[in-house]
Amino acid sequence: MMWMIAATAVLAIIVLSYSVFPSFALRYVQTWKRKRAGSGRVLYLTFDDGPGGSDTEALLDLLKKYEIKASFFTVAESAGKYPSLIARMKEEGHLIGLHSVHHNNALFRGNRFTYTDLAQSMFALQKLGCDAVYYRPPWGHLNLFTLGWLKRLNLRLIFWDVMAQDWSEKETADTICLKIMRRVFPGAVICLHDGRGAAGAPARTVDALRQALPMLLQEGYTFKRVDDNE
Ligand SMILES: [Zn+2]
Numbered sequence: 001m002m003w004m005i006a007a008t009a010v011l012a013i014i015v016l017s018y019s020v021f022p023s024f025a026l027r028y029v030q031t032w033k034r035k036r037a038g039s040g041r042v043l044y045l046t047f048d049d050g051p052g053g054s055d056t057e058a059l060l061d062l063l064k065k066y067e068i069k070a071s072f073f074t075v076a077e078s079a080g081k082y083p084s085l086i087a088r089m090k091e092e093g094h095l096i097g098l099h100s101v102h103h104n105n106a107l108f109r110g111n112r113f114t115y116t117d118l119a120q121s122m123f124a125l126q127k128l129g130c131d132a133v134y135y136r137p138p139w140g141h142l143n144l145f146t147l148g149w150l151k152r153l154n155l156r157l158i159f160w161d162v163m164a165q166d167w168s169e170k171e172t173a174d175t176i177c178l179k180i181m182r183r184v185f186p187g188a189v190i191c192l193h194d195g196r197g198a199a200g201a202p203a204r205t206v207d208a209l210r211q212a213l214p215m216l217l218q219e220g221y222t223f224k225r226v227d228d229n230e
Contacts, residue, residue, distance in 0.1 A: 069092075086129075
């Protein structure tokens with residue numbers, strides 16, 4: 001009985017230190033650093049899980065209207081489906097980063113999966129004319145191999161500070177807008193989604209931003225790409 005408890009405890013420690021601990025600790029460290037830096041009234045709009053076809057198009061129109069530059073963490077297989085949207089993001093001055101090939105979770109995966117996922121997504125974006133430098137892991141989950149490969153591939157890890165659960169069917173454009181307004185702070189990285197999620201979710205995200213952006217601008221916030229803070 002004792003050995004079973006000991007074995008379970010050892011296994012739990014291995015799993016925690018292999019993937020769970022780095023996934024959560026690193027995110028909190030990044031947020032803590034940004035809060036501490038207290039850098040002016042700047043916000044970083046980031047969009048994961050796209051491109052999402054016409055929703056991404058509507059989002060790009062909206063960003064253009066307010067002359068806002070954002071950062072898109074694209075899923076490589078979706079990027080391959082919408083090369084013209086990737087070209088438009090690039091042309092309009094947005095940052096394009098990596099968010100895996102198929103949006104698989106890296107939490108309990110091994111070395112080979114971790115490397116292949118990163119390398120294939122880099123290659124897919126290179127074929128579309130983008131040399132991605134930033135990587136945001138799906139669900140914010142990574143493992144120790146991820147950290148090693150990011151270093152070797154010269155990729156930078158970026159998490160987020162503010163989420164609005166905009167992928168959920170429970171949220172409306174109004175509640176997403178409200179969450180953004182309530183949760184932002186100077187220097188915050190906001191994570192929203194222009195693809196995947198519940199039916200109609202990315203369209204609600206765009207509608208939420210139609211409300212939130214003028215209010216945030218009114219509050220004196222400016223918007224930058226994530227590579228503008230280093
Ligand atoms: Zn994602």
